[in-house]
Amino acid sequence: MDDKADEADNTEAISELRASLGDDAISTDDEDLRVHGYSEWSSINIDQLPVAVAYPKSTEEVSKIATVCYRYKIPMIPYSGGSSLEANFSAPYGGMSIDFAFMDNILALHEEDMDIVVQPSVPWMGLNEEIKGSGLFFPVDPGPSAKIGGMVGTSCSGTNAVRYGTMKDWVINLTVVLADGTVVKTRRRPRKTAAGYNLTGLFIGSEGTLGIVTEITLKLAVIPQETSVAVVTFPTIRDAAAAASKVLRKGVPVAAMEIMDDVQMRVINKTGNTDREWKEMPTMFFKFSGTKAGVQENIKLVKSIAKAHKGGDFIFASDADEQKKLWSARKEALWSMLALREEGHDVWSTDVAVPISRLPDIIEISKKEMDDLGLFASILGHVGDGNFHESILYNAKDPKERAAVEKCIHDMVDRAIEMEGTCTGEHGIGLGKKGSLVKELGLDTIGVMKSIKSALDPHWLLNPGKIMDFPG
Amino acid sequence: MDDKADEADNTEAISELRASLGDDAISTDDEDLRVHGYSEWSSINIDQLPVAVAYPKSTEEVSKIATVCYRYKIPMIPYSGGSSLEANFSAPYGGMSIDFAFMDNILALHEEDMDIVVQPSVPWMGLNEEIKGSGLFFPVDPGPSAKIGGMVGTSCSGTNAVRYGTMKDWVINLTVVLADGTVVKTRRRPRKTAAGYNLTGLFIGSEGTLGIVTEITLKLAVIPQETSVAVVTFPTIRDAAAAASKVLRKGVPVAAMEIMDDVQMRVINKTGNTDREWKEMPTMFFKFSGTKAGVQENIKLVKSIAKAHKGGDFIFASDADEQKKLWSARKEALWSMLALREEGHDVWSTDVAVPISRLPDIIEISKKEMDDLGLFASILGHVGDGNFHESILYNAKDPKERAAVEKCIHDMVDRAIEMEGTCTGEHGIGLGKKGSLVKELGLDTIGVMKSIKSALDPHWLLNPGKIMDFPG
Known part of the structure; x- marks a missing residue:
């Protein structure tokens, strides 16, 4: 980034792009810049x-945008749903935020x-609404406002x-549009x-640092015949x-298995989204899904396992x-937390993942340390993957x-790494976790990542400052 | 490869490695070289x-081996089961075959x-035999003699x-040991x-061209309670x-779904591996698996779908x-074919994959063209993935x-590519399909692969000549 664009370069590039794509194609409106560089639910925010x-x-x-930015050495930062949590779309080196707002179509x-071709700003929930008549659905379910482009970038998951x-x-x-504007299909x-090389798998989770994803073909699954939800307290x-x-070791094919702590249950009660007092x-x-008989069988199995672990109040959703x-209520946990935030206060929401056997240990210790803060803080987790989240409201x-x-x-995070886990199971590194990534993988492995980055983006123009810092 | 090792370099490197690792560590025995450079079931063989x-x-x-080979610019070719089909372990530029025969341990x-740490020469079938007492298994099932190292290299799959x-x-x-001997863990x-970047996913399927895999942690699955097998003719x-x-569109969770043509069924009859005359x-x-009730339910569904498509003779394995x-019998299809081969004749066995809806078309045309050859030739396929194999005995x-x-x-292969498919669903590119890969992906996408290759292996020493040719 030695030869980074200066103000004159930025101005020239903007006017060149306006001439080519139309005046409306590039915004420099203050509020627009703020929306694209700041996030109220990010663990970290910066002034730039x-x-x-x-x-x-x-x-x-x-x-075209990439070609011009490449020539003027202007950073390029892809943007879709804006719901990431580690400042993944922040702009520490300024540059051009590329918002896919107008690329939100299902193409085929x-x-x-059993597949679908979409543009980056298609929301996963909208997608499923759109195609439900086909009997198919897209099963990856992160935060409700996430869009496919960002979901590719962070290699997200969900319940x-x-x-x-x-x-x-x-x-x-x-x-994918590469740094210099070349378009490739993986x-x-x-x-x-x-x-050949699994380029698809490499771009997924690279947080826009290797290329700008503009079109995505997704596999779809068949909507299960029958679904059921059960809740158990411990x-x-x-x-x-x-x-x-x-439940995992017994091979019960649950559709989802989520843990929420006492605080999170209080949040559900307070926001009153369900008719029940939990x-x-x-x-x-x-969550159970499959055929009628299969679902009944799995519920029975889970019930007996829960009982053997002091589980009580086994409740089914009645309809x-x-x-x-x-x-x-589960999916909107973070939003519900945010709703309870005091005026001017912030939220720090983050995730880690560990080998499954270590989950009870890390959740127990982390919960205790979090409670000791004396703040409003909760744990919830995708326990089936050894993955859990902490959310803390603070000033x-x-x-x-x-x-x-x-x-x-x-x-x-350090504890997760010591337990042979990872500093993030599904949120990505962004700006927030670069130090943890080094602790997790070591410099030689990061070195391999940097070699790949430099090979595909020699001037480090694509979402710079994310995942890794520039060499040297 | 301009500065490729000459004979003197090879001799020096070998004596250096013998001094460091022991005389037995390096073999130059003629028969040993032949076994590591030739394969009787490969679609292509070379003299080198x-x-x-x-x-x-x-x-x-x-x-240590990589460090010395890197210094002398000697090609390095990893070898484990030797069962690949596209000359993936051949030595077109000579060099050092690295045979993991003595690295065949389960480490943890x-x-x-629900995971296991293994060395490259652990065979997947032996692994499953070894751990069956745990109630867990490793579900990827390629040819019976495949080993985990090679399975990583070709990104294989199976039924x-x-x-x-x-x-x-x-x-x-x-x-992974990198070209220069650096050891990284992904x-x-x-x-x-x-x-960070999905390096694990990048090394898988890179056929040893980006690094030499020496240790693998695999996920394991729970052995299903109940299994059943059914056979239907059409x-x-x-x-x-x-x-x-x-069956796929109805979302029936079959454990496997394989198609075999009339010729392949004749092969089963001839090799007499089952008591039945097919x-x-x-x-x-x-194949069905799951709980007792689930399996019964799925069999019923498949039976009714088969009937609607003129399926007859619905037979269950009796025990x-x-x-x-x-x-x-299904798993040993290729071996059975080989057993029927005339003295001195060869086999060409290859695979492609297409979007599922195109499978009937491509199988029908390809079967006809294959029959027109007038040779002994069969089709079998993993139809659930749109993936099928042709095997032809010829002189x-x-x-x-x-x-x-x-x-x-x-x-x-061209037909598969025209149908938006791939030139290989599970065998890899090796020496045999480099031309098809270019047709499939185009030069810009191959260019991205070459950039990554050059970044991680600047002298193109790792399994050179596979997947892609040197730049220029």
């Missing part, structure tokens, strides 16, 4: 904002092949991961391939985690509507409070 | 052999985490892929991660493929023993016959 926001309408326009649905896997299991191919459209979070572990205790949410309410303007929260989070 | 075979006993020894089984996915879905982390041991291969497509007609093999025999020494077979195969 992008210098402009581009609104391309096609892969060709993205290619191939029902018989369905225990059954269906993560983003990298559901992408068939990507159309694959054709076979569901399975062993032909005396301690350790008991709940131990029960989860047993016990404010460690609670497991199970489809309650199922939906229950599950959406970032109070240096002492901020330091305490920071220490608590960092200790949890 | 490796100049030596190294037998490392640890990751440290592999690192973590039952509670279980329709239910469990392919190799890249089952590897947690890899220990990940720690969480089942799920979003931390009047035409198109009917069979159409039934398979319907109808020599297009036949589908289904566990027949299940095993039936399934092993490679007859130039006219060889040309006819080559044209038939190339036409099938």
